[in-house]
Amino acid sequence: MESFLIYASLYLFAMVVAVPLASRMGLGSVLGYLLAGLLIGPIFGLAGSEMTDLQHFAEFGVVMMLFLIGLELNPRGLWEMRHKLLGLGGLQVLLTLGAVAGLMLALGQPMQISLALGMIFALSSTAIVLQTLDEKKLMRTAGGRSAFSVLLMQDIAVIPMLALMPLLARPGARALAEAERTAESPVAHLIDSLPGWQITLVTLGAVAVTIIAGHFLVRPLFRFVHGAKLREVNTAVALFIVVGIAALMNLVGLSPALGTFLAGVVLADSEFKHELESDIAPFKGLLMGLFFITVGAGISFDLIVQEPLQMIGLVLGLVALKAAILAALAQVFGLRGHDRSLFTLGLAQAGEFGFVLIAFAVSQRILPQLVAEKALLVVALSMLITPFLFILNDLLSRYRKSEAPTADTIDAQGPIIIAGVGRFGQVVNRLVTMSGFKTTVLDADLKTIQLMRKFGFKGYYGDPTRPDLLAAAGLAKARVLMVALDDKNATTRLVAYARRERPDLHIIARARDRIHVFDLYRAGANDIVREMFDASLRAGRYVLENVGLSEFEAAELEKLFFKLDRAAVRDLAQVWKPGVPIEQNPDYIARTRELNTELETTMMQRFAKRTDTPAAPPAAKPDPAQPEADA
Known part of the structure; x- marks a missing residue:
């Protein structure tokens, strides 16, 4: 008991110190956990024999993570995103998997190991990338939305990867892994003794039970428990759902993560969705943090000392390979300029689910220990350089801005300023100008302005949210400002700025939806028109x-x-x-x-x-x- 408390204090102390420091440095929480593990293991050598048992316990955080991912994947929402999920995301996973597997085969690795490594390196870091996109306010850009679609597809792809990976194990190794599993559970031994077709029926039955129970039994159970009005009982129910489904999947030989993911998707439309998230999230965060610490503690840095050029070459080669595939996909799917570089460099690393797949592949006797150690090191190092990839993207963006066309010089001012001349603004501009009034049209899309001029309408290229451009357009003397931008946030910012500069100006704004109406109402718009x-x-x-x-x-x-x-x-x-x-x-x-x-x-x-x-x-x-x- 005393040694357990000492080790628990050690891991918690490392977590408390390393994670806030990493977050303040812009490295993200996942890298903070990995650094804490590196301090405990390779650097100070404080990790003991408890590490393996602790990692098995911490892997339950992965099960909870997939349950929460399932809760966010409303089936209707998935269907609406199907083109980017299956097109952009699906192609990225398949092309990267195939390219990595092909290279591994060329380097002399067996087919099973090559495919396993292809699955591992096809994934990117959801935690680091989404956190960085959110911090840099890039989630709303085309590159940010495309990156999110690919990350979502990768998270979904983890499920079939976990389901298919045991098939890569050689028969003898698979039998050894199954023997270890059945030795731990009499029920598992009973199921494994059944004929093949009966095992298949039991497996399908377990999946069906999970879906049916999630759809028909969870809601009545929650309503019953809510009668007690005790928060801890609600938390106990949430944990019971996750633990029970994981145990059922484990008994029939499926990945526990598969079952909890399916349960999460089934419950995504439930009125108890947000309560489930709030109850499970703290446990998931703590266990996932512990899992990453154990991964960091188990990384063998002796490999860098022994083979520095090989390890650095593997990391840079992986990043270059993924970046080339992502750049090609960005070109095919119409991403340009900053969006293309953000998409390409933002997803060029390996991800935290790679650690999960490596641990699973080792338990299934697919990856030899040395290969697994090298793969762990490549994943960790590629994640460690992710902040530098975003810095490189920022530098490229600044260079590209310096190369971008300069805004037009505005040589005429009218009483009406129209900011944004897309499908919405064009109709407004035609109605007003054909009624005999002069307008000053601003738009940040050079092609749109050039097309307007071909049809005889005058407009000026430039960002309508820039104060200097608005001043040149005559904001100080204008009677009406019509804001018809596609970007909701830019619209709100422009309305708020114009209201501060001109309290007497009549501002008409285009709103995307009712929530945007409320934002524009607070920003000071006079007339708000939902598109x-x-x-x-x-x-x-x-x-x-x-x-x-x-x-x-x-x-x-x-x-x-x-x-x-x-x-x-x-x-x-x-x-x-x-x-x-x-x-x-x-x-x-x-x-x-x-x-x-x-x-x-x-x-x-x-x-x-x-x-x-x-x-x-x-x-x-x-x-x-x-x-x-x-x-």
Whole structure:
């Protein structure tokens, strides 16, 4: 007991010191855990015989991680992302796997080892890359979104990799691994003694039980437990789900991670999703941290001393190979400039799931110990140089900006400034200019401006959010600013800046959705137009006209809905909380329900009145003191 407490204190102390230091240096938490393990193991030699047992325990963090990943993968959301997931992400995994396996075969490695290494090195670091993209505010860029799609596909690909990897083991080695497993469990021994077709049925039955139980039994169980109103019981239920499914999968010879991942996907639509995440996340974080510490402690740095050129060559070769494949895919899928370099350099390292696959491959007798040690070192070193890859990307971006076309010199000013002239802004500009008014059009897309000029419309190239460009466009004297940018965040920033500079300026802004309406409302926009709202209203009016209403009745109901919905948005803006998802804001949900009921009642009363009285009531005028939101 005393030695356990000493080792536990040692690991926790290393975690507490190394991880915050690594995070402050911009290296990320995963590298912090690895550095803590390096301090305990190779550097100070404090790791003892407990390391192997501790790593088996810590591997349960991987099971919890895949359960949480499954919770985030709503089946409907996955289907909507299928093109990038299967196209960009699937091609990256398959091409990298094939390229690495081919190189390993050329270097004399057997097929089984080559394929296993291909799976290991096909993955990138989800933790490091997503954290870095978020810190650098790059997640919303095309390169950031593409990188996220590939990382998501890689996380999903871990499941079939864990399922297929035992098939790579030689028959004798596989029998030895199964013997070790069945020696630990009488139930596993009983299952392994069944005929092959019965084992298959048992395996499929376990998967079916997991899916059915997750769909039909978990919700009643949570509702029952919620009656106790004890947080610790909710946590116990969450752990019971994960541990129970992992145990079931282990009994039938499947990866526990596979079962928990499937359960997570099944529960992704559950109303208890967020509570499950909050209950499991602390345990997952602690166990994953412990897992990475044990990995770091087990890395053999003697290999760098003995074969420095070979190890450095393997790391740089892996990064170069992955970067070449990623650059080719970026070209095929239309990524350009900064987005291409971000996508290419951001994903060129190996990832933390590589540690999981290496440990699993060793337990299945697929990788020899020396090969596994080299693979661990390559994965760790490639992750350690990831911050430097992002620094290189920043340098390339600065160089590219210096090479980019300079903004146009604005030689004419109009009373109306239109910022952004895509599909939305073009219609606004045509209506206003053809009505006899002068506009000053700004857009950051040079090709769009050049195309406008071919059709006889004048526009200026440059970033509309730049203060100097806005000043040159006549912001100080303009009467109206129309903001029609595609980027939600840029739109909000531009509205807030223009409102600070010109409190008297009338600002009209294009909103992507209702949440964006609230952001723009707080930023100071006078009129806010949701981009799809008017078209949806017109479509709804056509529906009403074709189910029995007259054109006049349908138009009146359309106007009433427009007025009531606009008032409802202003009302909901008062209870909306920035940064808080609306599904986690009970005041917002309650007020939305009340407003929907009021809107439906008013609409039905007006429809009943229209069927009795043909006279149309006068349209109410909007309050000029309130910002208008057509959303």
